[in-house]
Amino acid sequence: MIKHTLKKTTACTVLAAGLILAPMEVSAESVAVSPTRLNVPNKGQQTTLTVKAGGKQASVVQLRVVKWDGRDPDNISPTRDVVVSPPMANLRPRQELTVRVLRTKKRAVRGKECYRVLVDRLPGKEQSGQAVKLQVRHSVPLCFTS
Template sequence: MFPYACVLILGLGLWAASFAAHASNFEIAPVVLELGMNRSAGVIRIVNKDDHAITLQVRGYEWTQLGNDDQLNSTEALLISPPMFNIQPGAAQVIRVVSRQPQVSSSELAYRLLIDEIPDSDQTTVKFKFRISMPVFLQPEKKQAPKIDWRVESGNKQAIVVQNLGGQRTKLLNISLGLPDGRRVAPKAAANPYALAGAKRRYEFETDIALKAGLPVKIYAIADTGPVEVETTVMP
């Protein structure tokens, strides 16, 4: 059984004489799709759990990370069928995703599927569009584990810097910085928890303590492989 996400997008309580606010409620499985040399195709199943029909559009994008921003660029590397469809209440739709890559690089490639609701033309109903962003990973024939380099930088924008030098993404949660006096500082929330293969990410934080170069600190996080505790010193 695939893990699934149950998505509920609520209306804002806008009610008027001939207007109604609709919610969209559906299940999607799996929540992450992994393809590779030995598995060039995969399927996604979406179930409409609501009492009204929905129309969805699915598009594929190349996913990279630059600085601390996620970059999505149109790509033909993924074949999606069907790219647009209507699901009646209680019904399900299976989407087939096929990799068009003739060969896989030595590092994992990352994509995202954007699943968008397409509003109907019924002007008597107020509908709220929603978007689901789903990761798709294309793995090389020989997997390479993530290799994380951790740094803490001082300056005007103090930050924990994570650089993934390995060939596979990692997922990092609950990142915090341990100070010499025992306090912990949590950085600003990141857009998503992934550090892609070859990517560098900055987790900036604000504290009343000016971190000076050479100060001994600890970095804490929860990774795919378990708890992380790294002793390091603040860099200039």
């Protein structure tokens, strides 16, 4: 009974959102990230990540690294133990960017250290008027192991 009610409620919410947003323009250019998981084994201190802009317009991406407990994707905290370069980029349509991910912490990894690389595609100036501006985020797991 609860599952049936939940399905009905979810369907009604999606339908209502569609009706409300129907007259508005919705725009979200795509950004692809690969790989979708980063594992750096034995004494490794760096790796790379590829970000590719899709769509027909330029994309602005912001990259950050946060500490992660390795289980709950929402349990994150700021860190300076791992950095990315570049932290921000302007990408032309279909342009690929190789991002360096570097562990700056001097102490050796004991067991497993986990982080998340956050790649945010920021809303651009091309979305104007009554457009709904969407921020797209990729959250890529990153683990260093000993």
